[in-house]
Amino acid sequence: MDSLAGKVVLVTGASRGIGASVVRMVAERGADVVINYRSKGPRAQVVADGVLAIGRRTLLAQADITAAADVQTMVAAVAKQFGRLDRLVLNASGGLEKNKSADYAMQLNQVAQERLVEAFLPLLVDGGRIVFITSHLAHFYGQKPVYAGYETVAASKHAGEQALRSRIPALAERGISLVVVSGDLIEGTITPKLMARAQPGLIEYRREQAGALPTVEDFALAIAEACADSTLASGATVYIGSTE
Template sequence: MESLHGKVVLITGASSGIGRAAAELLSSKGAKIIVNYLSNKKGAIETVQRIQKNGGDAIIIQADVTIKEQVNAMVEQALASFGKIDILINNAAGGIRQSTFMDASEELWEETYRLNINSVLLCSQAVLTHMIPRKEGKIINISSTAARIGGAGESIHYAASKGALNTMTIGMAKELIEYGIIVNGIAPGMVETPFHEKFAPNEDRLSRMSATIPIKRVAQPIEIAETIAFLASDASNYILGEIINVSGGR
């Protein structure tokens, strides 16, 4: 097992789904975890309790990752607790709501980009302020296969934001490697999380969408977390600016 002993990891949106699975898995490999959440305090507490039950070290920090002042305060609190941040996982994201392209308002597009793009900008900049002087660190951006296929019906705004995130990830990787910081992304396909429960609540629709996946099933959060753990480890140190699809072949 590739060890992350002594590493400190900040995961945004870690109260459920992929974020929670990553928090638990990275903790099991020796990392100290900062669990960020916005509104699901109960879920964040459960994440930390599960980590602590297995002997891990984790703290909770509430912050809206679209607001610079709150992001900076979160990072300062994390540094006060653990002294450093080695790995940032930009996981917080959302589709806001479904809409056809013709019905999508400017406000919906702006809100989607604020959550899926601005949050990555703000969190990365805040953490990089401390990573760059140390000349080491890793940033992992959680994208989506929607970026490549245009979204799965009434979600072009979400898909477009994830396409922008892919481009952003590649650009960050090229610029930040000068400082010893490695940036990569992961593009999950359909994953059994609260996100897809919200946007594909109809069981028949979910079954139809699952049928389009060559492996014929949706992923479990732990299957995405395993790739996050790989990118967080030294085993991936020669991988740079990649967007790894974890999609069952979709």
């Protein structure tokens, strides 16, 4: 197990699911953790209590990452408590929610991701890393078919990934790397369930096609390892689950 001792890791969308599991795993590797959440304060507190029980420091950072003012407030809080950032895990995403504007997916999955990188650049240390979380459907967008109802999300997350990849040379000048972690449909998460509403039987079909689907723990472990593995080159993609 690679160590993150002495590192400060920020995870967006960390009050539940994959994000919450990543928080626990990086804390177990010795990191202090900034737990970003949008609205689920009690859930985020449970995650924070878990970090404290491991013996690491934590900061709860409530912020809607699509709101520039919220992001700046979060940056200021991280600067005040830790004075630095070693890993920025871009886990929060969306676009399948109801009653959102037509450009919401792009605002969240591309614009907000770039804003986070820009905002935290002054705190990211030499040797720091940005870990961008995506799906195979988004990563391979334009190369492989996309399931019904997921087109907008796939397109926007693909755009977000490409926008961050375009920054690799500039990030390298500051000693910062970018690693992408891409996953198949993840068992037990909300996105496949929402997709299955538009395409009933989708999860069962994909499970049979792939042989098995990754679990939340599988995916979170890959993300935690992407944070810790110093041998990964900038621009590397870690695949979890079948890409076929």
